[in-house]
Amino acid sequence: MKENYRKERIARSIKARSDDIYALTSYREMWYLLFPRVIPIIGIALVAYFLPLYWKKVIITTCIFAMLAVSWDFLSNCGLLSLGQALFFGIGSYAAGSLDHYLHLPVYVTIPVATIMGGFISTIILLPVVRLRGIYFAMVTLILPLMLMRLIEATKILGGTEGITGLSPFPNVWVEITLILAAMWASLFGLRRFIASDYGLIFVSMRDNDRATMASGINIYAFKAQSLFIGSSICAFCGAFMTHSYQFTGMPVFAMEFSILPIAAASIGGIGTLAGPLVGAMILVPLSEILREFGTLRIVFYGLILVVCVVALPEGIFHYASRKYNEMERWVKIE
Amino acid sequence: MLNVDKLMVFYENAIAINELSIEVNRGEIVGIIGSNSAGKTTLMNTISGLLLDTKLKEQRKGGERITIFGRISFLERDITDLWADERVKMGIVLSRERHPVFVESDVEENLKIASYLLSRPVMREKIEYIYKIFPALVPLRKRKAGFLSGGEQQMLAIGMSLMANPTLMLLDEPLLGLSPAIQVKLIESIVAIRKEAGVTILICEQFARPVLPVIDRGYVLENGMLTLHGTGEELYNNPEIKAAYFGV
Numbered sequence: 001m002k003e004n005y006r007k008e009r010i011a012r013s014i015k016a017r018s019d020d021i022y023a024l025t026s027y028r029e030m031w032y033l034l035f036p037r038v039i040p041i042i043g044i045a046l047v048a049y050f051l052p053l054y055w056k057k058v059i060i061t062t063c064i065f066a067m068l069a070v071s072w073d074f075l076s077n078c079g080l081l082s083l084g085q086a087l088f089f090g091i092g093s094y095a096a097g098s099l100d101h102y103l104h105l106p107v108y109v110t111i112p113v114a115t116i117m118g119g120f121i122s123t124i125i126l127l128p129v130v131r132l133r134g135i136y137f138a139m140v141t142l143i144l145p146l147m148l149m150r151l152i153e154a155t156k157i158l159g160g161t162e163g164i165t166g167l168s169p170f171p172n173v174w175v176e177i178t179l180i181l182a183a184m185w186a187s188l189f190g191l192r193r194f195i196a197s198d199y200g201l202i203f204v205s206m207r208d209n210d211r212a213t214m215a216s217g218i219n220i221y222a223f224k225a226q227s228l229f230i231g232s233s234i235c236a237f238c239g240a241f242m243t244h245s246y247q248f249t250g251m252p253v254f255a256m257e258f259s260i261l262p263i264a265a266a267s268i269g270g271i272g273t274l275a276g277p278l279v280g281a282m283i284l285v286p287l288s289e290i291l292r293e294f295g296t297l298r299i300v301f302y303g304l305i306l307v308v309c310v311v312a313l314p315e316g317i318f319h320y321a322s323r324k325y326n327e328m329e330r331w332v333k334i335e
Numbered sequence: 336m337l338n339v340d341k342l343m344v345f346y347e348n349a350i351a352i353n354e355l356s357i358e359v360n361r362g363e364i365v366g367i368i369g370s371n372s373a374g375k376t377t378l379m380n381t382i383s384g385l386l387l388d389t390k391l392k393e394q395r396k397g398g399e400r401i402t403i404f405g406r407i408s409f410l411e412r413d414i415t416d417l418w419a420d421e422r423v424k425m426g427i428v429l430s431r432e433r434h435p436v437f438v439e440s441d442v443e444e445n446l447k448i449a450s451y452l453l454s455r456p457v458m459r460e461k462i463e464y465i466y467k468i469f470p471a472l473v474p475l476r477k478r479k480a481g482f483l484s485g486g487e488q489q490m491l492a493i494g495m496s497l498m499a500n501p502t503l504m505l506l507d508e509p510l511l512g513l514s515p516a517i518q519v520k521l522i523e524s525i526v527a528i529r530k531e532a533g534v535t536i537l538i539c540e541q542f543a544r545p546v547l548p549v550i551d552r553g554y555v556l557e558n559g560m561l562t563l564h565g566t567g568e569e570l571y572n573n574p575e576i577k578a579a580y581f582g583v
């Protein structure tokens with residue numbers, strides 16, 4: 001009989017481990033855990049600090065989109081499929097812009113206040129529709145930013161079509177980069193830790209089976225509102241940050257780009273991992289800058305790369321990479 | 336007619352079916368008895384070819400790696416690498432677990448969907464035949480399948496697999512979730528199908544008591560391995576089977 005071989009997968013786990021305590025026994029194990037976390041942090045910081053000014057701005061935009069993508073993934077993890085990151089982003093942006101323009105508050109006040117305010121306003125706007133599921137919630141979130149955009153155009157409030165210009169900038173570009181990098185890593189690792197906690201378990205269970213969650217005596221609408229607040233606050237921070245970075249806020253902040261690009265980033269990076277969307281944004285945004293020299297063909301190449309990514313790695317880059325990193329494979333003989 | 340030779344199926348590192356060899360002859364009703372996680376559904380999916388599809392999908396999204404060894408042959412032809420649709424054309428039709436029907440379509444539409452491979456006059460004839468076997472479906476012919484009870488859905492599911500003109504029908508837990516009275520009725524119709532349509536039937540179940548009296552031969556699976564093999568009568572009188580699967 002011919003010999004049969006089968007590929008076996010073994011988790012490359014850390015030796016001493018209990019439920020929630022990792023007992024690290026060697027530098028090798030520590031390095032194994034730290035490597036995928038520390039290297040990107042240091043790497044991106046190095047790149048961000050030493051590139052010329054134009055690319056510094058690109059990195060800042062990348063980080064903003066990465067945060068939008070992480071927040072989108074968090075919301076989708078909680079069973080809220082959002083097509084309207086632009087809504088949260090725009091509200092945060094307008095909040096920061098008007099606080100600065102009308103009340104003349106300094107940057108270090110407007111950004112935190114706009115973050116909280118943006119979270120609150122978005123949650124309150126979406127509270128009535130939080131009971132809708134899946135595609136219906138997505139439709140509402142898709143429409144709302146377009147509606148707000150036209151509302152501002154028609155009523156000419158908050159600067160109307162002109163927008164609000166001449167807002168106060170950051171002291172210098174170093175502060176700007178440090179702040180956005182810190183915020184991005186804080187939101188990524190914070191949300192990852194949050195989702196892994198016992199409290200965060202409820203949020204994930206709402207996506208898996210919301211009826212079973214309800215049957216366990218949990219008021220899922222309260223939890224959905226909480227997740228909405230967390231997700232939209234992150235986007236509102238991005239909006240506020242961008243406003244001060246460009247010293248401008250106006251109708252473009254409700255553009256579809258801010259809703260769609262995070263989803264594209266999440267789907268090529270790997271949905272459901274939080275880190276995946278960040279990886280996706282880190283690839284897509286600089287890529288679109290590099291492709292700029294092709295002029296109009298840019299979108300064609302961009303679309304092609306997206307299609308190839310989705311077809312070749314439907315699970316997403318992060319899923320694939322983490323599988324390769326955490327598992328060993330070897331051939332074993334049967335019998 | 337159907338020969339499964341030393342079949343092994345791995346889900347990742349877990350073994351679901353271990354060196355299983357079974358044989359089904361023309362015109363028989365063969366039973367596969369086993370508790371949960373014995374590998375019954377995996378066996379059914381492997382024979383019908385659905386597992387190849389699952390395997391490909393898992394492979395593409397990097398999920399569980401499914402490995403299949405061994406040989407399956409049907410009517411003297413090796414079908415191990417054949418896709419599910421080709422196997423259906425050869426006459427192997429599976430009625431899946433938990434009676435999946437098209438819930439948005441009515442009973443008659445469901446039967447029509449299942450008869451995709453037939454010509455129109457044959458299809459009409461077949462539908463009449465199915466109403467003859469399951470008279471309970473006649474008053475429900477215009478009702479949406481989603482509104483049927485579990486037993487009615489199961490009848491419909493078996494009817495749908497009959498529409499595909501099987502020579503070998505695989506029934507995956509047809510009695511799951513049905514009341515004892517309906518179980519008896521269903522078993523009777525299965526026997527009738529064998530007699531009238533001349534279909535060979537491979538049925539897997541965990542409720543051994545209603546199934547064992549009607550089967551010609553039976554295999555008992557445990558953790559993917561064959562533990563017992565005998566005629567229906569032998570198994571029915573086996574004290575171990577009584578203790579394990581009759582609940583006495």
